[in-house]
Amino acid sequence: MRKIFSAFITILLFAVSGCSCTRLPEDIYDLPYTVFQENTDAVPERLILKNERVTLSFTNGRTMLHCNGMPVFMPDKISKDSKSGKWILPERSVKTVLFTLMSPPEKLKGKVVLIDPGHGGSDHGAPLPFIKGVSEKGLNLDLALRLGSELQKHGFTVLYTRTSDRKIRLDKRGNAYKADIFISVHHNSAANPYAAGFEVFCLTPQAPERFTQLRKSVQLASSLQQAQQEVTTSRGRGIRFANFQVLRDARCPAVLIEAGFLSNREEALRCADLNYRKRLAAVLARAIRENVLP
Numbered sequence: 220m221r222k223i224f225s226a227f228i229t230i231l232l233f234a235v236s237g238c239s240c241t242r243l244p245e246d247i248y249d250l251p252y253t254v255f256q257e258n259t260d261a262v263p264e265r266l267i268l269k270n271e272r273v274t275l276s277f278t279n280g281r282t283m284l285h286c287n288g289m290p291v292f293m294p295d296k297i298s299k300d301s302k303s304g305k306w307i308l309p310e311r312s313v314k315t316v317l318f319t320l321m322s323p324p325e326k327l328k329g330k331v332v333l334i335d336p337g338h339g340g341s342d343h344g345a346p347l348p349f350i351k352g353v354s355e356k357g358l359n360l361d362l363a364l365r366l367g368s369e370l371q372k373h374g375f376t377v378l379y380t381r382t383s384d385r386k387i388r389l390d391k392r393g394n395a396y397k398a399d400i401f402i403s404v405h406h407n408s409a410a411n412p413y414a415a416g417f418e419v420f421c422l423t424p425q426a427p428e429r430f431t432q433l434r435k436s437v438q439l440a441s442s443l444q445q446a447q448q449e450v451t452t453s454r455g456r457g458i459r460f461a462n463f464q465v466l467r468d469a470r471c472p473a474v475l476i477e478a479g480f481l482s483n484r485e486e487a488l489r490c491a492d493l494n495y496r497k498r499l500a501a502v503l504a505r506a507i508r509e510n511v512l513p
């Protein structure tokens with residue numbers, strides 16, 4: 220595995236010059252792909268990596284890449300050295316994000332899912348200015364219970380950090396039970412009333428010994444992000460990385476979903492709609508099932 224990674228890094232550090240397609244030797248890489256640079260007036264320096272699974276598109280100086288059109292906000296910026304023309308990306312992003320996106324899915328093992336409905340009790344979560352009597356903590360709990368019930372129908376053991384409206388300390392969530400998968404459920408808010416869309420967070424990679432766990436988290440995040448597109452018209456806001464305590468504490472593949480912006484009127488109304496939550500829970504549960512070895 221280490222050999223593949225170092226080869227992979229070498230590719231990224233490979234000087235890509237001109238705008239023609241550069242075919243790299245296939246026999247030294249377990250993940251064959253083509254790499255080329257696309258120069259347009261709008262985006263003068265864009266790097267494309269392509270294999271049979273995905274096309275990844277990077278822009279010099281940005282953390283965001285597009286994976287088959289889905290935005291992924293890497294933990295690090297990709298940059299092109301102006302003198303040498305080499306593309307540089309820190310190893311942790313290569314090992315956790317790029318490798319996962321380009322590889323065949325790494326299936327999860329085990330069927331114990333710990334679901335964490337965000338907030339609760341005196342902690343109401345994000346404000347919901349458009350609908351009276353509804354709060355983020357309540358929507359989180361409802362969506363979490365529906366997701367859990369869908370998974371139970373398919374033989375999963377589901378544990379929850381809370382099943383009622385009560386406050387749970389952050390340090391009693393991610394590590395609350397021994398589980399195979401951890402999912403924290405939240406709804407979003409922003410000062411910009413037009414901000415909209417579903418987001419999935421994974422832990423910012425730090426400790427290399429946890430990279431395997433993190434790659435599985437990224438794989439799960441990618442499946443959840445793609446699945447939610449079936450039930451919403453908002454553009455998915457993609458996969459992101461953050462140092463959230465619940466993700467840090469979890470000792471299994473772990474993601475935190477932000478299921479929609481309660482500060483956006485249209486999206487708040489949709490999130491508060493029971494039928495929408497039922498459909499969302501069903502597609503998210505299917506994405507989890509498909510990620511687990513039979």
Ligand SMILES: [Zn+2]
Nearest residue numbers: 337344405406
């Ligand atoms: Zn929240």
